[in-house]
Amino acid sequence: MDESLSGDSSRSRTIRRCGLIVLLSGLAACGGGGASSSANNTGGTGTTISSVSPAGIVVAATPATVSLTGNNFAAGMTIAMSSSLGTTRITPTSVTSTSMVVSVPVSTLPSGNYVTLSVMPASGGAALASAILGVAGTARTLAADIQAIFDNAGCTSCHAGAVPSGGLDLTGGSSAAALINRNSVGCATRFRVTPGDPRRSSSVLVDKIQARSSGVAACSGNPMPPPGSTLGAQDIQAIIDWVAGGAN
């Protein structure tokens, strides 16, 4: 809220129009001001993205419908979709001040990875706000695909019981709550799994399982599994696809 309003010219207009009472009772009391003021907001001052839904998609022949919510979107703004394959410009199918719907050409995306969606101002210039959208090569779910990897790769020989290693319980029934949007113990400012965001800097699970093969150390501690056991390349990719596809 603070972030989206700071430096926003529509705010001062709204406050002048509605009077001091608004300052005491909140901007929401000033009905209708948001939509009309943001329609003029082609420069995109204060534009933010608060969520992307779904968080991740699976590569397919048909385009996927993706909704962005946020603040200070306006007609004429477009989405720049950037990946390792380049940048594509998308015109939203609908825009309000707080939502945008875009049809993403899924067949043109790199699989098992992510793309960056950036809101571009109608008037041209630099990106106003960006968010990550995961792109899975194959649809994976925790229950059908990933839990079996944790079990078969021996993760649960340490990550189980009353005092699981790293404070992380990977046994079936516990693993979803222990991973998804849950802070890492070793790298406390990061989530263990951020749905739709398989970047190592955003999902410590991905960081740990890529630490050995990439030669880039994990944000803390050992690669996973620790020295002595390994995780196959296909299993690593399945876990990345699961996170990229939205960690369902």
Ligand code: HEC
């Ligand atoms: C031999 C015991 C052992 C095995 C097997 C093991 N781990 Fe770990 N794991 C640990 C310990 C100890 C830590 C905490 C210290 C560290 O990060 O190195 C940890 C930390 C982690 C963390 C970070 C937790 C956090 O909150 O920071 C993740 C993610 C993880 N392990 C995933 C796995 C996965 C996935 C597997 C199976 C492929 C696995 N581990 C297998 C012992 C193990």
